[in-house]
Structure formats: structure tokens, C-alpha cells
Amino acid sequence: MRLVLLGPPGAGKGTQAAILSEKLNIPHISTGDLFRANIGEGTPLGVEAKSYMDAGKLVPTDVTARMVEDRLSQDDAANGFLLDGFPRTVEQAEILKDLLAKKDQVLDGVLNFQVSDDVVVERMLARGRADDNEETIRTRMSVYRDETMPLIDYYGEKIIDITAEGTVEEINDSAMKAIGK
Numbered sequence: 620m621r622l623v624l625l626g627p628p629g630a631g632k633g634t635q636a637a638i639l640s641e642k643l644n645i646p647h648i649s650t651g652d653l654f655r656a657n658i659g660e661g662t663p664l665g666v667e668a669k670s671y672m673d674a675g676k677l678v679p680t681d682v683t684a685r686m687v688e689d690r691l692s693q694d695d696a697a698n699g700f701l702l703d704g705f706p707r708t709v710e711q712a713e714i715l716k717d718l719l720a721k722k723d724q725v726l727d728g729v730l731n732f733q734v735s736d737d738v739v740v741e742r743m744l745a746r747g748r749a750d751d752n753e754e755t756i757r758t759r760m761s762v763y764r765d766e767t768m769p770l771i772d773y774y775g776e777k778i779i780d781i782t783a784e785g786t787v788e789e790i791n792d793s794a795m796k797a798i799g800k
């Protein structure tokens with residue numbers, strides 16, 4: 620299956636993606652994780668991404684899209700993937716569509732993790748990541764609203780809503796049911 624995970628920062632996409640990846644036997648491809656790995660290794664890509672991430676802003680699309688194209692071309696992604704954190708804008712969604720079209724592929728669905736603002740803030744403060752301070756969280760929430768939420772309309776019938784509140788297991792059950800597994 621080729622799935623995109625959508626939802627505000629702190630919706631628990633990463634946690635769910637890790638579990639779904641194992642159950643469905645397809646790679647979890649998180650652009651945030653890929654950037655963090657590059658930062659950890661001190662690569663030029665990491666150096667470029669860091670200032671944007673620290674500010675809660677989007678890393679420029681050309682850089683991000685190249686990284687995704689490279690990752691999707693690896694063997695383990697040939698039969699499916701869970702994309703977590705990409706696309707984040709309609710422009711990126713168009714790029715993804717073109718990338719997949721070149722391989723005669725389409726997305727099977729877009730899991731939209733729905734969660735209240737209170738739960739988002741609670742989860743973000745609990746995980747304590749480097750970019751989880753109050754100001755950055757606020758910026759990321761507004762980037763999500765302005766740039767990423769339009770994807771819900773963009774994907775239309777491909778959207779599969781998941782209520783992302785409750786325990787990790789409950790949310791996972793909902794996600795598996797929603798994709799017919």
C-alpha cells in the first residue's frame with residue numbers, strides 16, 4: 620500500500636506510522652526523521668535544514684523533494700510506503716503525484732489524523748524534541764493550518780479520517796480498520 624499520513628504536529632503520526640509499518644511490512648518514511656538524521660551526521664543537507672527546523676518553518680521544497688525522491692527510489696519502497704510529513708503543501712503533493720506517475724503508481728489513501736488542540740500541545744510537550752518549545756510549536760501549528768490543511772481538500776476522496784485520540788492501541792485499531800486490514 621502507498622499511504623500518506625496527514626495531521627497536525629503532535630497528532631501521533633510518527634508513533635502510528637512505526638506500528639503500521641511493521642504490521643503492513645512497508646517502510647515508514649518520515650521527512651522529519653530524515654532531516655534529523657542528516658543533522659546528526661552533519662551533512663550539507665542537515666546544515667541547510669537545521670535553521671528552518673529550529674524556527675518551525677518548512678525546509679525549501681526543492682531540497683525536501685529531492686530527498687524524498689531519493690528515498691522512494693530505494694528497493695524497500697518499491698511495493699509500498701507510509702509517507703509521514705510529506706507532502707506538507709499542495710506544491711509538494713503535485714511533485715509526489717508526478718514522481719509516482721513516472722513509475723505508474725498512485726497513492727492508495729491519505730490517513731488524516733484528527734486531534735484536538737489540547738491533545739496536540741500535551742503530546743508535544745511530553746515528547747520534548749529540540750523543536751518543541753512554545754514559540755516553535757506555535758509557528759508549526761500555523762504552518763500546518765495555512766500550508767498543509769489545504770491538502771485535505773486537495774486529496775478529496777482519498778482522505779480516510781482517523782480519530783487520533785485515546786491509547787496508541789485504540790488509534791492503531793482504528794487506522795487498521797480504516798484501511799481494511
Ligand code: AMP
Nearest residue numbers: 650651671672676677678683704705707
Ligand atoms: P516533523 O518531524 O514531521 O514534525 O518535521 C519536523 C520539521 O522538519 C518541520 O517543522 C520542518 O521544518 C521539517 N520538515 C519535515 N517535513 C517537511 C516537508 N515535507 N517540507 C518541508 N519541511 C519539512
